[in-house]
Amino acid sequence: MSLAVDSDIIGHFGPYGGRFVPEALIGALDELALAHEVAQKDPSFQAELAELHRTYTGRPSIITEVKRFAEHAGGARVFLKREDLNHTGSHKINNVLGQALLTKRMGKKRIIAETGAGQHGVASATAAALMGLECVVYMGEEDTKRQSLNVARMKLLGAEVIPVTQGSKTLKDAINEAMRDWVTNVETTHYLLGTVAGPHPFPTMVRDFHRIIGIEARAQMLELLGRLPDVILACVGGGSNAIGIFHPFLDDAGVRLIGLEAGGSGVETGLHAATISGGSPGVLHGTRSYVLQDKNGQTIESHSISAGLDYPGVGPEHAYLNDIGRAEYRPVTDAQAMEAFALLCKTEGIIPAIESAHALAGTMQVGKELGPDAILLVNLSGRGDKDVQTAAEYFGIPL
């Protein structure tokens, strides 16, 4: 049986996924699920999206072998899938262009989005500018400070950025505010959710728009080496870049899939965002998955140096892949991620996003475990321009 089965009709992956939302949203979710299903089978939609990716996103993204970096990864061969080279600087654009096209098909004129690192907000603002849609981005006040450059980018692109002052003032609260906006304005507005979480159809739909990463990488590795990699590694916040590269390899039993979660100060300290490694099954933001929660089912605030991974939930398909043992999830601390960040800068001339640096830190560990015969493929989900200020502060570089 293929592991790459689809979720059932209401979006379950084993016991995970589904819909836990107010009735007010059911109509819009059904409409979206139908629009997605139709578009998946519609050659004209696929052609339009493929053309956008070719002429606007800059796809296919290239593969780079990083030999000097690999010396610090047990001498294994390490290949990067360069999603950082996409227009707007990360994988997020893959999903955004797909959903923006669906928005137009559904006849809606306004999109709202949540953002943590700002990458999804920037990608959403970009697509809105390109397609003439009104765009409102909700961003935790804390994150607007950590990622002020991206706030300015969104504004330049014509989006309205609303700082969210409730709760932990980060991504989770930005999602809450976006959901409240959506419940109120659902007739005119599409909620362009930025990861593979949330109620059905988001986990399935967002994954389908990111599968292009894995589809390309599979063909590229076969062409380059005549074989598949031994291990694929990706960072996991909500899990969109990871599922995008994992999914086309699910039936390749010989390919290990490893997701790297944000371990913050260390899972044992409680200050982390490693939802699968350090959380438990529960319901958050409309889906059942792993959640960071206390004994009463209240969400626990997550902690990470990386705004894009600083989320106490994770996509339901990852929860399922973890439980059936098809994928493994490991925490990477802030310190380990920043070490890998610095190393890629100095050995390869590539400044990664701090999110992606978590995958690089995992690569250093796994490479050492497997040794020089191993072939590792890493999803470099984004570039680090947005993180220069955070990194400069971390390494004590005066600004």
Place this chain on the structure above:
Amino acid sequence: MSTPLDELFVRVRSENRAALIGYLPAGFPTQEGCIAALTAMVEGGVDAVEIGYPYSDPVMDGPVIQAAADTSLRNGTGAQEVMATLAAISKVAPSVVMTYWNPIERYGVENFLKDLKANGGSGVITPDLTIEESELWIASSNSHDTNRIYVVAPSTSDDRLRKVTEATSGFVYAASLMGVTGTRTSVSSSAQSLVSKLRTVTNLPIAVGLGVSTPDQAREVAQYADGVIVGSAFIRLLQESSTLAEGVEKVRELAQDLSKGLSRA
């Protein structure tokens, strides 16, 4: 088996009036303050009480209830405090718990229903539980004779209204508008058309909530619905009062004023 809530709706129907239902989150403004305010509400004329289980991510709630839930969570409110509030209030009025789904899932569905019953609760309002995710909930609540109250919205299709009301008992919670909780200057006209649509698919009592806060609004809703739900308006009174005693008195007065306009005669 009928619950105290079921009996209430039979009674108000025979009195040709709507029931007045008041909401407060447990632990707000304090554990004792909440019980005092709910008691005053009942003395003032509220017929049934909804006790909110404060939750960290209340996506259905506007700023007023968010702030109250925040206060309550900072007071350390958890399942025990919700159950203790229920035990105190169910002695004076039919009481239900309103909660987002995750706290129930975390507590365990069976345990939650058992403890709800033991503390006199009539039912549970589950605003983010869809009928598709309700298999265990329906089976367990049936075996515990507990009212299962779902919330429907103006956008809910006729077909879905039928399915949701088939799974519902006690009353149907009709959200008056597309949006989150909070006071509004007028009751949306979508409320009445939603209630009319519901009448064609169910004989259950129908209560209207979201944005009902003044006696005039309650009087208007009472003309076509079986229940009028008021939450944010009570919370605001408690938030704006300088002492608990003052807030509790204002809550009692609002309950008195609201209860004057419930008759359909």
